Amino acid sequence: MKIRFLGTHNAESKDTRLSSFLIDDVLAVDAGSLVSQLSFPDQKKIKSILISHGHYDHIRDIPVFAFNNYAHTTKVYATKETISIMSNHLIDGVIYPKFTQKIPFFLDEPSLEFVIIEPFNQINIDDYKVLPLPVNHTIRTMGFEITSKEGSTLFYTADTGPGLSALWEHISPDVLIVEVTFPNKLEIRANNSAHLCPKLLKRELKVFRRLKGYYPQIYLVHLCPILEKEIQKEVKEISKELNTPIHIAQENQSVVI
Numbered sequence: 569m570k571i572r573f574l575g576t577h578n579a580e581s582k583d584t585r586l587s588s589f590l591i592d593d594v595l596a597v598d599a600g601s602l603v604s605q606l607s608f609p610d611q612k613k614i615k616s617i618l619i620s621h622g623h624y625d626h627i628r629d630i631p632v633f634a635f636n637n638y639a640h641t642t643k644v645y646a647t648k649e650t651i652s653i654m655s656n657h658l659i660d661g662v663i664y665p666k667f668t669q670k671i672p673f674f675l676d677e678p679s680l681e682f683v684i685i686e687p688f689n690q691i692n693i694d695d696y697k698v699l700p701l702p703v704n705h706t707i708r709t710m711g712f713e714i715t716s717k718e719g720s721t722l723f724y725t726a727d728t729g730p731g732l733s734a735l736w737e738h739i740s741p742d743v744l745i746v747e748v749t750f751p752n753k754l755e756i757r758a759n760n761s762a763h764l765c766p767k768l769l770k771r772e773l774k775v776f777r778r779l780k781g782y783y784p785q786i787y788l789v790h791l792c793p794i795l796e797k798e799i800q801k802e803v804k805e806i807s808k809e810l811n812t813p814i815h816i817a818q819e820n821q822s823v824v825i
Contacts, residue, residue, distance in 0.1 A: 569720035570824050571743065575601030576789045576817040577796075578625055578749055584793045585819050586625040589724075589745070590614070591714060595696060597724055602629040603636060605820070611636055616693050619646040620726030621709035622653030631659050634667035634679040643681045645693060647700075649708045651682045685710065688738075701735050703728035705762040713739045720825045727790060729762035733775035740780060742825045745817070746772075747790035751798040763790075766802035773810060783812040787823065791816065 570592050575585030586600025593610065596602055596617040603611065611633060620626055630644065646654070659667050659680070667680040685691060687710060690699045695717045700710040705727045715721045723741040725732060732746075749763035758765045764772075769788075777783055791799055800816060807814040 569716040569718070569722070570822060571722065571745075571787075572822045573787075573789070573817045573819060574605040576791065576819055576821075577793050578790050579793050581793060583819075586628060587727075587790055588626075588629070589789075591696070591722075592716070595694060595714070597712065597714075598626040598726070599629045599633065600625045600627070601819075603632045604629065608636060614642065617642060617644045618693070618698065618712055618714075619644060619650055619654075620711065620724070621647075621705060621707055622650040623707065623727065626727070627654055627658060630654060630680070631664035631667065634659070635664075638667075638675055638679045641678055641681050643683050643693075645683045645685050645691070645698070647686070647708055647710060648684050651684065655682070699738070701738060703735070704731040705729065711735065713741060722825070723784075727763065729759060729764060730768050730772065732772045733779075736776050736779045741784045743823065744776075744784045744786050745789055746786065748788045748799060748803070749790050749792055751795050752802055753798075754795075766799065766806050769803075770806045770810065773806075773812075777810070783810070785823070785825070786812065786814045787817040788814065789817050 572590040574588040577584040587598045588601045589597050593613050594615045596614050668678045685700045687700050687702045697715040699713040703709050703711045709726050711725045713723045721741045722743040723739045724745040750758045750765045752765050752767045755765050803814050
């Protein structure tokens, strides 16, 4: 399984991109920077898209992807609530065309097909087993355990606050892709907005180790760029304390498991 990080931040700039990554070039997970980071041929390789929740930095490129890849239908998997957000506020026939329908002057067939997912209900998407698991965020959000046909497994927390320990018994990932948005000085803000800081992450990881007996490879995403240096310093400290590497994912970085 190859993981290619497209966007690893919560704000966009010349050097940072919004949340999105690819698995084996064919399965996209979140779509904040799905189009802006890929060539047209690379976009065409994508067979399916998983969306964790309906916040803009995770769905922004969905309609542009649909426009660019109008010649075939791509399935987009998300909860009913997330599909409603995309249908009513983005692909609504006003801001963008309704790409889930035929459009006489443009689409002979829909370029997107929405597929509803449910928590704890494992589904097969192409060659992958996907288990959606609910996480603690300000709107309904799913993390995903994704397993390849060869048996490699990752778990992506998506945007989440404390409470991941309730999910650890359900998963055994080789790689953990987890959000950390704020430094420790903003712990209250992290809690109130259902995000993590290094201090809160440490608590969750300690429970993982106690329950599972190991640490997976850990990659952090969704960092606030203007606070990243401070977050990096604190992550280095907890990595040393837990005696396990914790990596901060970078745009266009690839990881093979």
